[in-house]
Amino acid sequence: MKEFFKYVFATVFGIVISAVILGILFFVIFVGMISSIGSESETVVKKNSVLFLNLDQAIIERTPEGSFGSLFGGASDKSIGFNDVTRALKKAQTDENIQAVYLNVSAPNAGMATMLEVRNAIIDFKKSKKPVIAYSESYSQGAYYLASAANKVYLNPEGELEFKGFSSNLMFFKGALEKLGIEAQIIRVGNYKSAVEPLINTKMSDYNRQQVTAYVNGLYDTFLTGISQTRKIEKDTLWQIADQYKIQLPKDALAYKMVDGLKYKDEILDELRNVTGTDKKKEINTVSINDYIKNLSTEGESSSKNKVAVIYANGDIVGGEGSDEQIGSERISRAIRKARLDDDVKAIVLRVNSGGGSALASDVIWREMVLSKKVKPVIASFGDVAASGGYYIGCAADSIFVQPNTITGSIGVFGVILNFQELFNNKLGLTFDGVKTGQYADIMSSNRALTPAERAIIQKGVNNVYDTFISKVADGRKKTKTQIDSLGGGRVWIGTDAVKNGLADRLGSFKDAVTSAAKKAKLKDYKVVEYPEKIDPLKEFLGAAKDNVSAYYAKKEFGENYVLYKQMQKAIGNTGIQAKMEYEIRIK
Structure with missing residues (x-):
């Protein structure tokens, strides 16, 4: 027995010592990870270098400081802000060490207007007379849209170029909800406010089909126009090539002049060696776009005390602090207020990329704009996208800039109250009983249907929010409420149409908006400052650890259908009064 306790004690002691050692080791590694984030040093660019422009990574609003989220499928280090890409390409034009740009893209993770910003920056870079060479084993339609801006576009001889036109498919949940015994009780204003349709329909309404057809055609027109201009192919010809699915093999892409050659990677490297004067036996000097942007922080920055503040509002609009990928009303309104009270800030640019969200949170931000x-x-x-609540927060601006393929408008409001009565009573055998001090004390309860009187009360609230919405848009756009109502009703508009109908002022890039703000403030020398401050990556990771882990396993389980899972999650989660557009516009 004595020997038994001795062995048990030795085992326990060994486990404790091992745990302590592992804990210390983990702590050392963890501290190293923390110190590595945000401690990026300037990148040395060697002579005769090629700038490697990898556009398969996520192209987002702002380059993150660093990330723990990638450990569980969250925002990875391979993501970059579109503005940093455009600034880097501008710098590379005059950088004597950069001789060419090698563009690699197969399936970009970016929205349409973001790709247009980057594409225009590539076109602008070509003014330097330095070549841009694009190569890929396969091009999605979005990838080809970016690659077509290059001087030379090459495809692997056994590769693939997708060119078939755009489509929009929505998933409807009504049938699934009925099987589960869940009723979606909808109160809305606007026939075009289609965010709720997946919960109550099995197919598109005529109103929704009309608007989706209009903006998909608008997106496609911008897509074809851009490719036509850089590839010197008539737009009608491009339309026919896609409509008849003529690009089925690599040789078809060459025959229709969509690419300049069918080559293997080693042949591309030889071409880059010729451009840079590199010996065939030596490696090409390269610098990635992610490393190159590290040199942008202070170089060339004005010493003027005059500032133009850029406020980034990105993601769903929610109350509270939000995150770098979510517009928290407290955080964003505080950032606008800080810029307003800073005498050195002479103008403000609100950069919006949002389909909306909470109507109340949108109004809080709108107030600071006013x-x-x-x-x-x-x-x-x-x-x-700057639609619904995303439009709400920007409508008070002196001037609104959009890209031709920006999705905007969606001026409308809806409310969703889910009724689980049938699920609880008939499927799970659960019943409810209780007391209340007033007839509306349990209004919007999820275990029973709304009464007609309750529905009327909620409808009144939704109508009031909509009236407030169109009134504030009318004030900001200097139009009548009747005019805004005729453009509202939840209808979505493409950027070009928004300029025509007065919901926006000008077609222009982010840089154009900043330049306009400086001009309006009568500034010739100024520096740009960004708000709000980026969230510390460690805090963000720890705060979102549970969500990151859940997302990781959901992505692993659903694969390509993960986006459908997210759509269903969002649709069911849209309870309360919302100013929101539930579309994610992507081309593949």
């Missing part, structure tokens, strides 16, 4: 507009110029720059 106050700022009274004391200094305020310009709005709309990205891929």
